[in-house]
Amino acid sequence: MGVKEKKEEGKISTLLDDLASLESYTRDLFTFLPLPVFLLSSANIILEANPAFEGITGYKIEEVIGKPIEGVFDKKEVESLIEETLSKGFVRAREVSLFTKEKKNVPVSVSIMLRKGEEGEVVGYFFGVFDLTEIKKKEEELQEKMEELERFNRLAVGRELKMIELKKEIEELKKELEKYKKRNFG
Amino acid sequence: MKKLSKGYKKESQELTKETAQKLIKIKGEARGVTFETDMEFILKEKGEEGLKMVEKEFEKIGLPIQYKTIKVMNFYPVGLRVISLLAIKRVFNFDDEKIEEMGFFGTKVSLILKLFLKYFFSIERVFFKETPRMWKKHYTVGELIPVDLNEGEKYALLRLENFILHPLLCVYLGGYFCGVLQMLVRTKKITYQETKCPFRGDKYHEFLLKWE
Numbered sequence: 504m505g506v507k508e509k510k511e512e513g514k515i516s517t518l519l520d521d522l523a524s525l526e527s528y529t530r531d532l533f534t535f536l537p538l539p540v541f542l543l544s545s546a547n548i549i550l551e552a553n554p555a556f557e558g559i560t561g562y563k564i565e566e567v568i569g570k571p572i573e574g575v576f577d578k579k580e581v582e583s584l585i586e587e588t589l590s591k592g593f594v595r596a597r598e599v600s601l602f603t604k605e606k607k608n609v610p611v612s613v614s615i616m617l618r619k620g621e622e623g624e625v626v627g628y629f630f631g632v633f634d635l636t637e638i639k640k641k642e643e644e645l646q647e648k649m650e651e652l653e654r655f656n657r658l659a660v661g662r663e664l665k666m667i668e669l670k671k672e673i674e675e676l677k678k679e680l681e682k683y684k685k686r687n688f689g
Numbered sequence: 690m691k692k693l694s695k696g697y698k699k700e701s702q703e704l705t706k707e708t709a710q711k712l713i714k715i716k717g718e719a720r721g722v723t724f725e726t727d728m729e730f731i732l733k734e735k736g737e738e739g740l741k742m743v744e745k746e747f748e749k750i751g752l753p754i755q756y757k758t759i760k761v762m763n764f765y766p767v768g769l770r771v772i773s774l775l776a777i778k779r780v781f782n783f784d785d786e787k788i789e790e791m792g793f794f795g796t797k798v799s800l801i802l803k804l805f806l807k808y809f810f811s812i813e814r815v816f817f818k819e820t821p822r823m824w825k826k827h828y829t830v831g832e833l834i835p836v837d838l839n840e841g842e843k844y845a846l847l848r849l850e851n852f853i854l855h856p857l858l859c860v861y862l863g864g865y866f867c868g869v870l871q872m873l874v875r876t877k878k879i880t881y882q883e884t885k886c887p888f889r890g891d892k893y894h895e896f897l898l899k900w901e
Binding site for chain 1: 760761762763793794796797798800803806807808809810868871872873875
């Protein structure tokens with residue numbers, strides 16, 4: 504092997520090492536990401552998903568990749584979001600329903616970004632999903648507490664008004680008594 | 690996914706030192722990604738312990754390979770591709786259906802396939818233009834040729850030439866092709882049939898893929 508070939512081989516080897524490092528970095532990041540993310544094709548088929556997406560949907564990776572989007576989201580809701588993504592290039596934090604493998608309805612917030620190919624053609628969409636279950640639960644708890652406080656407030660204010668009423672009545676009775684005393688006893 | 694054809698010429702499914710030596714001498718290379726997808730399947734099905742069991746099988750035939758040291762983008766002897774499948778089959782007693790499942794699963798985790806996802810907006814584009822390129826990104830031998838695609842009748846025909854390794858790999862590839870197709874068409878059922886195969890006396894492999 505000549506010097507030139509050796510140099511070329513060295514370069515290829517370096518490139519392969521760099522590629523392997525980049526691949527490992529991307530995979531680790533994608534796997535670690537606690538936010539469910541997935542890639543949707545322009546034919547509305549899920550092409551890639553991270554473990555967090557497996558977690559929220561209950562589908563295994565081999566079950567969810569290749570699945571049409573309407574198997575996981577409401578078709579009409581997603582179609583409208585995609586239309587908006589096509590015109591704006593992105594959509595931020597929209598509340599939709601996600602359907603799990605166990606047919607559970609999970610409230611989520613989705614953000615979408617358009618993915619374009621080398622020639623500017625639409626090749627798909629990146630989806631980021633945020634589970635709203637805990638927030639919704641806290642919201643409900645908060646709502647209950649607020650209603651409870653309102654009930655208590657109404658009760659307390661009612662009692663206060665009653666007291667004022669009673670005080671007034673007592674005052675009037677006192678005055679009546681004074682008048683009576685003056686009239687009869689002098 | 691269902692394989693419709695059976696009846697291959699009897700080919701040794703045994704993995705001995707001699708078979709391994711023969712396989713390793715076959716001309717051509719396979720990218721590391723093909724082994725990585727095997728590893729991911731074992732980890733999913735059998736965990737780390739399963740992976741160790743397969744690696745022990747490699748040791749027995751004098752090839753102390755560790756899946757995790759294989760670099761996804763590097764090139765390895767193509768015969769090793771068959772050795773990996775034979776070792777997995779032997780250790781876990783996998784039948785053809787499970788090997789097809791491995792192929793199908795491979796498409797969901799393959800890094801090289803991810804490089805092609807940007808073309809998955811059109812089945813025609815992927816089938817006619819990208820299929821031969823996809824093959825070249827995986828193997829330095831053999832040619833994958835798109836023969837026919839009929840979206841109305843819902844079938845596709847692929848031809849694989851100059852790639853005679855082992856019938857077990859035909860089964861794996863059948864599953865793999867179904868996996869790729871499933872990412873392009875909206876269907877719940879995909880089947881394949883290997884209509885021609887050099888291990889049954891044909892000149893090349895031919896895979897007929899159908900969906901409903």
